[in-house]
Amino acid sequence: MANSRFEYVKKFEQPDLLLLNTWIVVRIDGRGFTKFANKYSWEKPNDRRAIDLMNAAAKAVMSEVTDITIAYGISDEYSFVFHKSCALFERRASKLVSTIVSTFTGYYIYLWSTYFPDKPLSMPLPSFDGRAVCYPSVQNLRDYMSWRQVDCHINNLYNTTFWALIQLGGMDSTEAGKTLQGTFSADKNELLFSKFGINYNNEPEINKKGSVVFRDYELVEPGTHNVAEEAENQAEPVQQSKSQNEKDKKKRAKARIVVEHLDIIKDEFWDRRPWLLSNKPGKVPKEP
Amino acid sequence: MANSRFEYVKKFEQPDLLLLNTWIVVRIDGRGFTKFANKYSWEKPNDRRAIDLMNAAAKAVMSEVTDITIAYGISDEYSFVFHKSCALFERRASKLVSTIVSTFTGYYIYLWSTYFPDKPLSMPLPSFDGRAVCYPSVQNLRDYMSWRQVDCHINNLYNTTFWALIQLGGMDSTEAGKTLQGTFSADKNELLFSKFGINYNNEPEINKKGSVVFRDYELVEPGTHNVAEEAENQAEPVQQSKSQNEKDKKKRAKARIVVEHLDIIKDEFWDRRPWLLSNKPGKVPKEP
């Protein structure tokens, strides 16, 4: 509304549009969560309430920012994926990142008391930072997701063994760290089993696989779609009719957002859920 | 910790460092706050509790992110200023913006019930977006601040008159809008006074001036410093000794963060608070 000789300062704002026709991943990370976890005496190696809270916040973000296709979370981080045809905020990096970080943080604080009714939050409050990265191909995007899930596996195996050595083996953290130095996965599996009778395979999926959040439609038969290829062939930012867009939006609004703990590295996950890469809503399953 | 064939995806992250030796302003804005204000039946034209909550969140941000020099807020927006010598997060735009947006949102949600004890928050929650802009000179920075304060004045005069026409004059919003079309400040002042006996000058400073947040030290005599010039002459990102940095940090931690409603367009505000442009903490005032 205002008009003054100072308005020239608006011209210093620099554009930060993300390259068209690329997949956008916004990853957020908890700031100083090691200290934060100690403050609230979270269980080691995984505090189920803390993970459930992360997942609840991510689910809320996905219902509010309907352009998000899929999200994946481990520990204190969450990655939110926008389809390569996404035009939200004209693809401005700062808008996309700040909106997701703000919404996520809001729900994290708001829902805290649901998951930690006995541990009221106090200052300084938890907070998150975030960044956006573009991936040109479906393969790059899937490799990003795989990278995070491999990280989840490696970290969880390490932490499970590390805390077993401490909690069950009576070591202090220095001894436990030394014991694990230079060990491979097989060594840690073996150590868990031989020393503590723990079969790592029987650990909860939520810890081993992390959490994947998406809109749920009817699964399709594998092999009936070649989605990755179809996705690559959508050269131009999808130019659907407005009415088609409205229909898609309604379908999406009807779809249930689910939190699962599945293997997202293998093809099957993607093959059976073609809507994740195609951005076309699937068939809403009948209520049971 | 992890190492896999997927790790190449890290290389897609692009640097977003803000130009050295420039003032960084991170401005955040409430998303959809018109609707949000209606949902919680905020008073028009200004809801004092809503403004106090914004200020409380901004104050909390400033205590946590000690690199912030000054902040200025009106309505549902807040601008946070980093000194041009700031090296926080290597000046990465996404880190600076997301940290401020996240911290601000967290406190906004957390403190909500203090300011609106009778109006519990419900979903969808309020959220904020943000962006960073660089200003090369002190003059550019001060013009930015002046721009926001002029905006505050123009908007508040308009809103005060608009709502007087409705609340006191019995108009509907269309009539009120038409009445104000094409009017100048003088017209609105006159209208307020002649029709409703309201002297705009007597309106609360917090509404007319907005809120400026900063660390408080002893004021200096105007004319004893030429801070703007000194600031410009700090060519290189300030290279202080580590011990000097530690001393400054302690001084800053001791300083009280205040929320005032002052004219930040005129020189006096800046002349009497040389620490704002110099980034050298002033003299901590004795407790009364």
Added chain:
Amino acid sequence: MANSRFEYVKKFEQPDLLLLNTWIVVRIDGRGFTKFANKYSWEKPNDRRAIDLMNAAAKAVMSEVTDITIAYGISDEYSFVFHKSCALFERRASKLVSTIVSTFTGYYIYLWSTYFPDKPLSMPLPSFDGRAVCYPSVQNLRDYMSWRQVDCHINNLYNTTFWALIQLGGMDSTEAGKTLQGTFSADKNELLFSKFGINYNNEPEINKKGSVVFRDYELVEPGTHNVAEEAENQAEPVQQSKSQNEKDKKKRAKARIVVEHLDIIKDEFWDRRPWLLSNKPGKVPKEP
């Protein structure tokens, strides 16, 4: 070598790396070539010597910058394409653009006298500007190339008709412009034929199609490769062994660089030359 208190200024240089795994197009344009064409009395609508000079310079650029896959030129512009796996200059935009612009300009000036022996160059000299654009998919890249060739066609049909009206029809440029206003391609074809007996289809291919420059290998049977798909599947910047890279480089050095005037919109051009999208050198044809 030098080390001084001034060296901090190096830190102001900002990175300008182009996103990985995207096709890079560097397009250069003649600066003020309308005036330049008049200065040297170039023939209208197309001066064959001027086009040959552009092509010779482009060919020289391709022999020096061996990372270029294909180039396409019309009028006073040329587009140079780097494969999406290109790692030249770490994909720094300014390095890529400036190297191409500099090399092209150098050869343009150097070869001028070969093509215009009777028109010595005088100051101000011709110059070119340039920019880099990233295209994530093969489809985007091919659409870019198609865009330029459609432009070539539309401009050449217009110019051919415009100059026929002037040179053969005795109009001045204002009359010719008015005559063509609002006409479609069919109208121009008809006008050329009915008024001047010119069949546009018989115009030289170099004017109708522009010039495409590439390394020549043995053509393959269409349908034996699916290069676009293969190209998309090269997710990660190609990680060849060093010895394979050396072999490829030698093969490329042996290949003849040709300038052709072909349809690059249809699939056939790309299908028969799989090396353009795969970046694997083809089979060097036997010398005749």
Added chain:
Amino acid sequence: MANSRFEYVKKFEQPDLLLLNTWIVVRIDGRGFTKFANKYSWEKPNDRRAIDLMNAAAKAVMSEVTDITIAYGISDEYSFVFHKSCALFERRASKLVSTIVSTFTGYYIYLWSTYFPDKPLSMPLPSFDGRAVCYPSVQNLRDYMSWRQVDCHINNLYNTTFWALIQLGGMDSTEAGKTLQGTFSADKNELLFSKFGINYNNEPEINKKGSVVFRDYELVEPGTHNVAEEAENQAEPVQQSKSQNEKDKKKRAKARIVVEHLDIIKDEFWDRRPWLLSNKPGKVPKEP
């Protein structure tokens, strides 16, 4: 002119505007000039014809791109400075860099035969790359210029001594390199004098100081202007009247462009030539 379904590809071009109100330095560097110097048997350590050719090309660039304020060259590099109020090409980095690189290269090739009449150019031709860097303050800009001149001094002292050891002392390059390893300036000065009777101070200014190119107006008395400060106070991109701009342009066109070999580190150079930082043309000196 053209309009087709391919035109969407234009939207992939990303903006690269340089921050307003900052000094822009475009530096260009010869590509592979060590090899190039050997090919044409340039004299060591400095080939006067090669330097004169660089300076002639830089002078030509300055007459064509009238927005350039000052340029500084050493060896195979040249830095061109645009005033912080520069609005050329909307401050688009690729346009600024490519135009300078192209114009410089063009003149370098074109003027070659004037400086090397006995050494005709052959392929591969010399070429240059370039980049743009922004400096927010006068101090930063002057430090950049000082950095280059200190580099010039250090390199020239080293090269002078190195080649004296070879040409006069009969060493090979390995021996010369070893002799100089770890030496300071004073050592090299001493070595030059004691071994070869060379007083480095008597070496040609063009080699010791490099070359500075600018428009020449009447010098002013030092101390009568405070240009740096005045320059800093030009907050907003200068908003002159059109007629004032035209007048300035004419004045600039009349001014002689000179190539000098002066100390640009000390204040005096800048104090006596206020037009360099103020961007206001000075008084054109009377012809002698």
